[in-house]
Amino acid sequence: KQEVTQIPAALSVPEGENLVLNCSFTDSAIYNLQWFRQDPGKGLTSLLLIQSSQREQTSGRLNASLDKSSGRSTLYIAASQPGDSATYLCAVRPSNTGNQFYFGTGTSLTVIP
């Protein structure tokens, strides 16, 4: 069974800093990986989707990379803002079990003004 781990569990940075969130997974046979943002008590907002054949995806200040062979993905946030404060979740879709996602435990980010 796929295990997804996110480090750190919590992160606090001053506004304007660049930061990196890490996600690791145990089985490299994945279909795709998706990064989400979750505000307290709310649903998930999709940030970036990386297919297994891709190395990275970018959207605005966000850049996600994927290294399948090492079982790692990173989410890079440039010039962080207080509005970026949220929990960030990575989710892996295995290639051999239909459409189920396996979620990491998340990184809680606080950007201090």
Added chain:
Amino acid sequence: SAVISQKPSRDICQRGTSLTIQCQVDSQVTMMFWYRQQPGQSLTLIATANQGSEATYESGFVIDKFPISRPNLTFSTLTVSNMSPEDSSIYLCSADRGNEAFFGQGTRLTVV
């Protein structure tokens, strides 16, 4: 991106009662998914709902406790039955558009 409307957004329920959560997708989708997020934890898949057939439940979840309906390709409901305080969680529905997953706003359930 797909739009998924989920309601209610939150509810406080008495133990022993049932709550039905609704999800409406803005376009037809083959599968819809129901997740539970217990306090301080990540998401766990409850079941996959296909239109016209019974939902497929994950280990640890049963139809009697979490009955699901999928009457058409844009709508699904999840009922949390005979609730206990341990059912207090956020419940989320999800659907795919292409290869990308989208989620509803979540239902924050508190059982007292």
